[in-house]
Amino acid sequence: MTARRGFRQGLRKRFREWVNRRIPAARSVTLDQRRIFIFPSRTGLFFTICLIVMLMTAINYQNNMSYALTFLLCTLFVVAILHTYANLSGLTIRAVRATPVFPGQQSEFSIQIERGGEREHFALHVQWPDSSSGMVNLVDQDAVQVQLRVTARKRGWFSPGRLLLESTYPLGLLRCWTWVDLDLYAMVYPRPLPTDELPGFATDQPDGAAVPSVGSDDFYGFREYRHGDSLRQLYWKGLARGQGLQTKQYGAYASRSVWLDWEMFPGAGVEQRLSYLCHWVLQFEKRNEEYGLRLPGLVIEAGVGERHRDRVLQALALYGVEGRSRET
Amino acid sequence: MKPDQQISRNALVWIIISMFTLVAPHAGRIPVWVLAVYIFAAIWRIMVFQGRWSFPGRWVKAGLIVSGFAGIYFSYGSLLGLEPTIALLLTAFALKLMELNQRKDGYVLLFLAYFICITEFLFSQELPVVVYSMLNVTLVTTALIAMHRPGEHQFNRKSIRLAAVMLLQALPLMVVLFFLFPRIGPLWSVPLKSHTAKTGVSDFMKPGDISRLGKSDEVAFRVQFEGEIPPQSELYWRGLVMSKLEDGAWRSLRYYDLPPDQRRPRPVQTDGDPLLYQVILEPTQQHWLYSLRYASSPSPGVLASADYVLFSPAELEDERLYKVQTWPGAILEPTLSDWRRELELSLPSTENPRTLALARQLRAEAEDPQAYVDMVLARFTREPFTYSLNPRLLPAENATDAFMFETLTGFCEHYAAAFVLMMRAAGVPARVVAGYQGGEVNPVNRTVLVHQFDAHAWAEVWLEGRGWVRVDPTAAVSPERIEWGLERALAMEGSFLRESPLSLIRYRSVAWVNTLRLRYDALTYRWQLWVIGFDRDQQFQLLNRVFDGISVRKFVLALIGTWILVLVPIAFSLLRGRSRPAESEIQRCYLLFCDKLARAGVIRAPGETPDQFSARAVRSLRSSSGQIERITRLYGELAYRGTSERRAGASASLTELRRLVRGFHPAQG
Numbered sequence: 001m002t003a004r005r006g007f008r009q010g011l012r013k014r015f016r017e018w019v020n021r022r023i024p025a026a027r028s029v030t031l032d033q034r035r036i037f038i039f040p041s042r043t044g045l046f047f048t049i050c051l052i053v054m055l056m057t058a059i060n061y062q063n064n065m066s067y068a069l070t071f072l073l074c075t076l077f078v079v080a081i082l083h084t085y086a087n088l089s090g091l092t093i094r095a096v097r098a099t100p101v102f103p104g105q106q107s108e109f110s111i112q113i114e115r116g117g118e119r120e121h122f123a124l125h126v127q128w129p130d131s132s133s134g135m136v137n138l139v140d141q142d143a144v145q146v147q148l149r150v151t152a153r154k155r156g157w158f159s160p161g162r163l164l165l166e167s168t169y170p171l172g173l174l175r176c177w178t179w180v181d182l183d184l185y186a187m188v189y190p191r192p193l194p195t196d197e198l199p200g201f202a203t204d205q206p207d208g209a210a211v212p213s214v215g216s217d218d219f220y221g222f223r224e225y226r227h228g229d230s231l232r233q234l235y236w237k238g239l240a241r242g243q244g245l246q247t248k249q250y251g252a253y254a255s256r257s258v259w260l261d262w263e264m265f266p267g268a269g270v271e272q273r274l275s276y277l278c279h280w281v282l283q284f285e286k287r288n289e290e291y292g293l294r295l296p297g298l299v300i301e302a303g304v305g306e307r308h309r310d311r312v313l314q315a316l317a318l319y320g321v322e323g324r325s326r327e328t
Numbered sequence: 329m330k331p332d333q334q335i336s337r338n339a340l341v342w343i344i345i346s347m348f349t350l351v352a353p354h355a356g357r358i359p360v361w362v363l364a365v366y367i368f369a370a371i372w373r374i375m376v377f378q379g380r381w382s383f384p385g386r387w388v389k390a391g392l393i394v395s396g397f398a399g400i401y402f403s404y405g406s407l408l409g410l411e412p413t414i415a416l417l418l419t420a421f422a423l424k425l426m427e428l429n430q431r432k433d434g435y436v437l438l439f440l441a442y443f444i445c446i447t448e449f450l451f452s453q454e455l456p457v458v459v460y461s462m463l464n465v466t467l468v469t470t471a472l473i474a475m476h477r478p479g480e481h482q483f484n485r486k487s488i489r490l491a492a493v494m495l496l497q498a499l500p501l502m503v504v505l506f507f508l509f510p511r512i513g514p515l516w517s518v519p520l521k522s523h524t525a526k527t528g529v530s531d532f533m534k535p536g537d538i539s540r541l542g543k544s545d546e547v548a549f550r551v552q553f554e555g556e557i558p559p560q561s562e563l564y565w566r567g568l569v570m571s572k573l574e575d576g577a578w579r580s581l582r583y584y585d586l587p588p589d590q591r592r593p594r595p596v597q598t599d600g601d602p603l604l605y606q607v608i609l610e611p612t613q614q615h616w617l618y619s620l621r622y623a624s625s626p627s628p629g630v631l632a633s634a635d636y637v638l639f640s641p642a643e644l645e646d647e648r649l650y651k652v653q654t655w656p657g658a659i660l661e662p663t664l665s666d667w668r669r670e671l672e673l674s675l676p677s678t679e680n681p682r683t684l685a686l687a688r689q690l691r692a693e694a695e696d697p698q699a700y701v702d703m704v705l706a707r708f709t710r711e712p713f714t715y716s717l718n719p720r721l722l723p724a725e726n727a728t729d730a731f732m733f734e735t736l737t738g739f740c741e742h743y744a745a746a747f748v749l750m751m752r753a754a755g756v757p758a759r760v761v762a763g764y765q766g767g768e769v770n771p772v773n774r775t776v777l778v779h780q781f782d783a784h785a786w787a788e789v790w791l792e793g794r795g796w797v798r799v800d801p802t803a804a805v806s807p808e809r810i811e812w813g814l815e816r817a818l819a820m821e822g823s824f825l826r827e828s829p830l831s832l833i834r835y836r837s838v839a840w841v842n843t844l845r846l847r848y849d850a851l852t853y854r855w856q857l858w859v860i861g862f863d864r865d866q867q868f869q870l871l872n873r874v875f876d877g878i879s880v881r882k883f884v885l886a887l888i889g890t891w892i893l894v895l896v897p898i899a900f901s902l903l904r905g906r907s908r909p910a911e912s913e914i915q916r917c918y919l920l921f922c923d924k925l926a927r928a929g930v931i932r933a934p935g936e937t938p939d940q941f942s943a944r945a946v947r948s949l950r951s952s953s954g955q956i957e958r959i960t961r962l963y964g965e966l967a968y969r970g971t972s973e974r975r976a977g978a979s980a981s982l983t984e985l986r987r988l989v990r991g992f993h994p995a996q997g
Contacts (some may be wrong), residue, residue, distance in 0.1 A: 043435050050439045054446055060518040063646065064862050065449035065458060068506050069465065073442060075501035076469070079494050082895065086902040117904070122477050135478050169476045170490060171469075172435065 019162070019179055028094040029180045030116065031165075036088050036178050038081060044173035047077065077173055084174040087167050090116035091124070091138075095184035096145060098158075100310075100317070106149040107186035109160060114143040123169040128160035150186075155274065156321040157185040189317045192282055193275035198264070223247055258284060258291045259302070260312075274316050281316070285309045295319055333431045338480040340377060340428075342471035342487065343437065344370050347425060349464050350444050351418055353457065358415040359403040362422075365396070369422035376426075384426055392423050410519045414447050434475045441468045451521070453647070453860045455852060466491050497898050504890045508871070508883050511864040521645055526613040529567050529762045529783055532579035535722055535731075538762070539739035542717050542814060544780035545831040547610060548764060549618060550853050551776040554604040558620075560766050561810045562656070564786065564798060565618040565778060567763035569635035571671055576679075576727055578745060578760045581671075586634060590667055593632045596622055596660060602653035608856045609648045615639045617650055618763055618778075621798075622658040627651050628865075635759075636660055649861040659795040664757060672757035672790065675749070680728040683746065684753040691754035697791055701799055704750050708743065708804040712736055715806035717814075717823040740809070743801040744785040757790035761798070766813045772850035779833070781814050781825070913982060914966045921959055921989045925949075928994035938963060945994075952994045959988050 029035065040048070051074055058066035096110035109128070115121055115138045126146055127133040134146040150160040166177035225234065225245035235246040260280050265273045277293070284291040285304070292302035293312045298319075300312055335343075351358075351366055375381035384392070396419040397407070404412040421444065424437050445464050448457060469491035474480065477487065528548055530537065549565075570578035572585070583591070609617060617630060617638040627650040630638050640648065661668070675684075690707075694700035719737040722730045728746050731738055738746075744760050751758030765784035767776040786800040803810045809817035815836075818824040825831050835841040858866075868878070875882045922932050922941075930945045942960035946953040962985045 043432075046435065047439060050443065054443060056515065057443075057446055057450075057518075059512060060514045060516060061450055061646075062511075062514060062863070063449055063453065064506075064860055065453040065461075066446045067509065068502060068859075069442075069446050069449065069461070071505040071509065072465065072495070072498055072502040075498035075505065076494060078501060078891075078895070079497045079898065082899050082902055083490075083494060086899075089903055119902075137477070137479060170473045170494070172431070172472065172476055 020181070026181070027183045028092055029182065030092045031088055031090065031178055031180075033089070035180070036085060036176060038085055038174055038176045041168050041173060041175040043168070044077070044175075047073075047173050051077075076171070080171045080173050083170050084168065084176045086119065087121050087169045088124075088165065088176045088178065090119070091121065091165070092116065093163065093165060093180050093182065095182040098184055098186035100187035100189065100313070101152050102189050103153055103155065103191045105152060107152050107158065107188075109148050109150060109184060109186065110145055111148070111163065111182065111184070112143055112145045113138065113165075121167075121169075123167050125164075125166050127164050128162075129164075131160055152186055152188040155188050155190045155271065155317055157318070158188045159185050187314060187317050189313045190271065190274035190278040192279040193272065194279050195265075195276050198258070198280060258289065259294055260284075260291055261294045262296055263294075270320060274319055278313065278316050281309060281312050335428060335431065335434055335475060336478065336480045337377065338477070338483050338487070339434065339471060339474035340373070341483045342467065342474045343425070343428070343434065344373070346438075346441060346464065346467035346471050347421065349467055350421075350441055353448050353460065354414060354418065354444075357411050357451070358418060359399070361399060361403075362415050362418055365392075365419055366422045369426045372426050373428060383429065389423065389427060392426075396420070396423065408519055410447075410450060410521045413519055414444075417444055417447065431475055434471075438468050438472050438475075441471075455855055462495075466495055469495060497894070500894045501891055504887060507862075507867070508887055511862075511867055520643070521613065527610070528612040528614060528780065529616070529764075530614070531568060531616075532574075532577045533570055533741055533745070533760065533762055533785060534577040535719075535727060535738070535742055535745065538741040538783050538785050539717050539719070541780045541783035542739065543825065543827055545825055545828055545833045546780045547849070548778045548780050548782065549607050549609040550849075550856070551605050551607050551767065551778065552774070552853070553776070557769060557774070557776060558603065558656075560813070561803075562620075563766050563776065564620065564761075564784075564800075565764040565767075566621050566623075566637050566761055567616045567618045568761070569633075569637055569788070570760040570762060571635070573674075573676065573749075576724065578748075581635070587667060590634055590665065593634050593636055594661060596636070596655075596658050598622070598655040598658050600655065600657065602655050604651070604653055606649060606651045608853065608861060609644060609650070611646050611648075612644045614644060615641070617644075617648070619652045620654040620656065622656070622660055623652045623654045625650050625652050647856050647860050649857065649863075661790070661795050662793065664790060669757055669790075672759055673752050673755065675752045680726050680749065682726075682729045683732050683749055686732070687750040687753035690750075691756075697756045697789070700754055700756065701751070701789060704747060705799070705801060705804040708747075708801055713738075713743075713805045715739070715802065715809060715817055716821055717818055718821075740802040741785040743805060744787050747787045747799065747801040751787070751789050759788050761786050761788050765800075765810065768813070770846045770849055770853075772846050773853060775850070775853050777849060914963065914985070917982075917985050917989045918959075918963045918967075921963075921992060924989075924992055925956075925994060930994075949994050952992070955988065955992050956994075959985065959992065962988065 051070060054066065054070040054073070057063070058070050092114040094112040094114065096112050098109045099107050101107040109131070111126065113124060113126070113136060121138040124136050124138070125133060126136070126148065128148060128150050131148045131150040134148055136144045136146055138144060148160075150158075152158040162179035162181050164177060164179055166175060168175050223246065225247050233247050235243075238244070238246045258280075260277050262273060262277075265276050268276065281291065281293075288304060290302045290304050291312075293300040293315060295315060298315055300308075300315060347366070347370065351363065355363060372381060372384070376383055397416070400412050400415050400419065401407055403415070406412060407416070417440065421437065421440050424433065424440065428434060428437060442465070445461050445468070448461055448464075451457075466488065470488040473487040473490055527546070529541065568580045570580045572579050572581065603620065607618065617625075617640055619625070619638050622636055623638055624632060625638055629640055629642070630650050631641060632638055638650070638652070664672070677684075687704075690703050691700050694703050714737045716737045717739060719739060719742065720735045722735065722742075728749050731742050732746055741760075741762075748758045748760050762783075762785045764778045764782040765786070766782050767778040769775075770777055784802070786798060786802065788796045789799055791797050800810065806817045808819075815824045825834050828834070832841060832845045836845075871883070872878055875886070918938070925932070925945055928949060930941075930948050932941045936944075938960050942956055945956050949956065962981060966981055966985060
């Protein structure tokens with residue numbers, strides 16, 4: 001039993017390797033004969049049994065029209081090979097985007113299916129292993145986007161594997177499919193792990209040093225307007241004087257801005273540290289307080305706001321991740 | 329339950345349509361209640377679709393299946409046989425429809441539908457049936473395609489186009505396979521058409537039996553002669569020889585009536601060249617094969633009986649082709665065995681005393697049997713006997729006496745029976761022969777068409793030295809019948825096909841109707857010969873001729889070769905996409921237009937848009953301004969349309985553009 005399973009797994013692995021060589025990853029893939037596989041479906045096998053019964057009837061009754069009809073259905077099967085193949089051939093599958101998520105959440109992967117010519121394509125079924133599935137037609141439009149949700153598991157770049165695109169159109173007798181390796185990854189943040197309190201505020205700057213901060217009272221200086229700055233803090237007088245858009249900056253003391261530091265959690269493992277940091281990022285973001293991030297080899301200055309949070313989370317998500325590689 | 333596996337409204341409608349076209353040709357063969365189940369199932373399924381009813385529960389389904397089986401058992405008295413099987417299939421089809429929900433149910437249903445298409449051929453393989461079945465196959469295929477088009481919530485006809493295209497593409501491949509696939513004999517015995525009526529002449533004859541056939545215009549068989557067709561009056565197609573008179577009916581000898589030494593036909597001396605012809609007999613569900621005498625057949629499965637008629641040991645359920653050699657002058661049984669003589673003279677002595685007395689009286693007057701035969705025939709001619717399709721009913725007792733002395737009207741079987749009775753009464757061995765007489769020559773393909781109304785009965789008498797001699801008393805009463813056929817013979821009575829007003833044969837005098845009928849019949853003959861009758865021998869001959877010797881390698885090569893020849897263009901046209909005008913073609917037209925303008929002195933500047941160029945050209949070439957503007961506008965439409973818009977009318981616009989550019993001749997300067 002186990003030997004057989006081992007053999008099957010070995011076969012499966014060999015097949016995967018072969019497919020990897022044959023269909024390498026790309027941002028967009030156009031289907032041609034190198035990438036399309038076709039084989040009778042389970043229905044096709046059932047149909048073949050029906051054809052054999054029909055042939056037996058024709059032989060036993062020595063009935064030529066029964067022969068003719070049996071052969072017609074037989075050759076219809078053959079012609080269907082071309083039609084089923086044509087239904088997939090010439091399609092281009094393009095990676096669009098994948099939403100970043102926390103582990104255990106469903107990332108939404110968007111792909112676009114485009115047709116090359118003007119042929120109609122029906123019942124294109126797309127699915128990643130373990131994803132929701134989608135069924136689309138390309139009849140009146142030249143391209144269609146499909147969103148598929150996949151549950152992400154591990155921090156880092158998450159790839160759902162090879163995308164399966166299959167169709168049994170028009171007769172259901174043959175299954176035509178391809179496994180496309182799309183260069184499409186979802187970023188997976190660390191799993192937030194709560195700690196009761198933030199151990200030892202890391203404030204490496206001496207008291208009194210002013211650090212720009214939003215939402216405090218003391219005027220600090222001007223800087224160029226950046227998209228997202230509050231209108232209330234715009235320096236309207238300066239604008240009137242023709243000095244361009246400027247934002248008034250207010251100072252706060254560094255003690256009020258927090259550094260989230262790698263060294264805050266001595267003794268914890270890498271993933272654990274990242275999870276704690278992630279938790280606190282979300283906490284500060286919720287409280288609308290400034291925070292910065294210090295990881296070995298990476299410092300992100302303090303800030304607040306959605307963009308800042310995304311930057312920080314990205315740094316956490318990709319800490320120690322080398323390039324994009326798929327999990328096996 | 330995956331939602332994309334559900335049957336769409338469009339697919340459901342197609343399935344229900346094909347379900348009803350499938351049952352239509354079987355309607356006459358199945359009990360009426362099966363049709364009721366059919367309609368009930370369709371209504372139930374539609375109600376389910378509309379959300380008013382729900383799918384039948386497990387117990388309801390089980391109950392329906394059991395009552396279906398029971399109903400068929402009670403309707404036919406058995407579950408075996410072809411008709412009960414088909415009724416079962418159709419009932420199963422209807423019940424499956426009721427629970428049709430998922431695509432996999434649809435597969436079961438539609439594959440069953442294909443099989444039901446085949447069962448129709450077991451009853452008839454004639455052209456109209458084939459055409460109708462092709463329609464059925466197309467509809468079933470349409471339903472199959474419709475099932476794979478998700479999101480079609482409205483009934484539409486798009487799938488039928490693809491179904492037709494795919495079937496047409498499959499057709500040439502099928503033809504090759506049809507002729508090359510080796511024909512082998514039946515693998516096991518199969519249920520027969522036990523419930524189909526027998527047609528044609530039956531193995532016993534009562535007064536009125538043949539005249540009943542005389543009212544039918546169906547074709548009994550078609551004959552093709554090699555060489556000249558013998559004259560009409562010589563076409564006596566023997567089918568049955570009836571030597572026994574029992575309870576007022578003549579019947580042929582059955583196998584167990586014959587002593588073992590009499591079961592085989594005695595050898596016949598033949599000389600000269602025989603008449604060669606082949607017969608295609610319509611299915612009769614009986615055994616006899618018709619031929620001119622003396623006949624022998626080289627075809628397999630054809631046997632000859634002791635009274636020199638051909639028969640098939642198996643019932644003729646389908647069209648049957650057989651070849652015959654006939655020596656018309658051969659002497660049958662120059663000597664009679666004692667058993668045979670006794671048989672052919674036996675008579676119930678108590679019946680018809682007046683006829684028997686007349687026979688003895690005439691025989692006494694005649695010097696030899698031949699003279700006696702002539703005297704009896706002369707009596708038929710002399711007395712006011714009439715030939716009628718609707719003779720008066722005869723009493724059960726002494727029927728021949730009533731016919732000979734009171735009614736004096738009858739159809740051929742009355743004359744034949746009375747004649748044989750008189751022969752036997754006078755000690756001349758005689759018997760009734762039933763079959764067909766005459767036939768219509770189809771000028772289109774020189775076949776002889778024998779209809780049911782050509783059914784005939786005549787007599788054979790045994791004369792010393794001449795063996796069995798054919799005597800037809802009908803010829804003495806109505807020579808027209810023999811020379812010209814039944815229609816002429818009944819011209820006075822006006823009873824020819826009176827009960828079938830729609831029969832095309834009634835309109836033989838209308839030239840175009842007749843031409844059409846005969847052409848169609850010639851087509852039917854060709855169809856029967858080449859398609860229905862295509863058997864192992866014919867296949868062997870054909871392949872031998874085409875391939876110059878039988879070899880499996882050649883067949884496989886031919887099969888692969890022709891398939892590639894058909895499939896490659898199909899693949900090419902499929903993958904290339906559908907008639908989309910190539911970008912370059914549009915550009916080429918426009919460049920040609922620019923060239924022509926350049927020759928006329930207006931040269932397009934680099935970076936000039938078509939509109940700017942057109943405006944400039946119009947200014948310098950006022951005479952052709954309309955053409956320039958039209959071409960520019962059309963080019964703009966073609967070149968800057970979206971891909972999907974382009975399809976609609978694109979090729980028409982391109983043709984228009986090409987035409988305009990070709991016909992564009994701007995005046996110089």
